[in-house]
Amino acid sequence: MSLELILVLVFVVTTLIGYKLIKNVPSLLHTPLMSGMNALSGITILATMTATAAAITTGSKVFGCVGIICATINVVAGFGLTDRMLKMFKTGNESKEDTK
Numbered sequence: 001m002s003l004e005l006i007l008v009l010v011f012v013v014t015t016l017i018g019y020k021l022i023k024n025v026p027s028l029l030h031t032p033l034m035s036g037m038n039a040l041s042g043i044t045i046l047a048t049m050t051a052t053a054a055a056i057t058t059g060s061k062v063f064g065c066v067g068i069i070c071a072t073i074n075v076v077a078g079f080g081l082t083d084r085m086l087k088m089f090k091t092g093n094e095s096k097e098d099t100k
Helices: 003-025 026-053 056-089 094-099
Strands: none
Touching: 026 056
16 A cells, blocks of 8 residues: 555545544533634744755745645634633623623
8 A cells, every 4th residue: 555545545445434423412512612623723834834844845944835725724713712602601791891
């Protein structure tokens, strides 16, 4: 088997396992897990920046920049979604003060 085929198989298996795990998470645990994933995405940004800085070829640098952009979008969207979900748990007086 070639290395590329093994990597594709690992990607497919991890995608299926991740989907199965996420599908079974109760909605009550979604917000704390989202916050944890935002922290991991922050680490991904740092690791991708390090790998991109050490890249030698132009193609590797392009893939590194794409990885940085995707991880940044994930962090920003995750924090936005978490903030929106947390606002749903506030009472009427607290949410009116935040809009001022």
